[in-house]
Amino acid sequence: MTTLQIGNNIRRFRFDQAEMTQAQLAEIVGVTRQTIVALETGRYAPSLELAMKLAAAFGCTVDALFFWKDPEFGRADAQSHINKDS
């Protein structure tokens, strides 16, 4: 739980949305404020349902909100598959 590879832009989106507070966001998506804290500090990876609720709350896509910290993750594997197929 402490070495998550998933990062997020929740804090940035929150402040872009008229400086929405953590408590307000928590109420909109139906979680506790402490869960928003855990998400923003990168200590907790949400379920797909919560991720989609968060994206809906900010009016963006899940992709815009969450990202892999390691940009090379999976690329080597994918490349080897492409080479194999060709």
Added chain:
Amino acid sequence: MPRSIITACGALAFGVLLALASLHLNFPMGWIGALALVTWTAWAWRRWATLEKTTGLEPGAPERNVRFYAVGTALLFGHLIATLAYPDIDFHVGHGNYLAIDSWTILATMIVVSFAVSKAGNIRDERDETIIARGTKAGFVSLIAGLVIFSFVMAFFPPVQGKSLTLFMAGNIQIAIVVASLLIKYATQLIEYAKDTNAASAIGPDE
């Protein structure tokens, strides 16, 4: 080590002290334990209310409940384990220092206070459910391990029954194993909550 775990360890030590003090003081120490539990709960809830207004670092409602149960269970376990460890302390109801009544007093107080505590809010989200599941798993594994070890000892290396080990005591040892597994469940949950919270950036933007 998380502060909540240190508090639970303090409660455990206090429970041990209560049982040992009953050897010297002719006073129902369970009432002191009950009073201490009520005082700690009131103090903690006031402190968290202040933190909510100032820093935003207060624990959520499910975590508060776990902290309360951890402290109460640790107090009870400390009292129980010290009573079992010292055969001189009479555990029987109606004899000696009435330590069983002390244990029941602490347990009854814990149940009564838990009603007031749960009224403060018991909304769980997916993160709480995950943490509860981890705690329950740890508690279950420790309970099974404790009971298997106890059964193994009783079956293959039975201690000589006497003043120090009666069937009544054996029954109470099983209760202590159950209480210990509950304590492990709560401690696991507290550690998971502590891992999830980064105090340094609980409030305010970085960018």
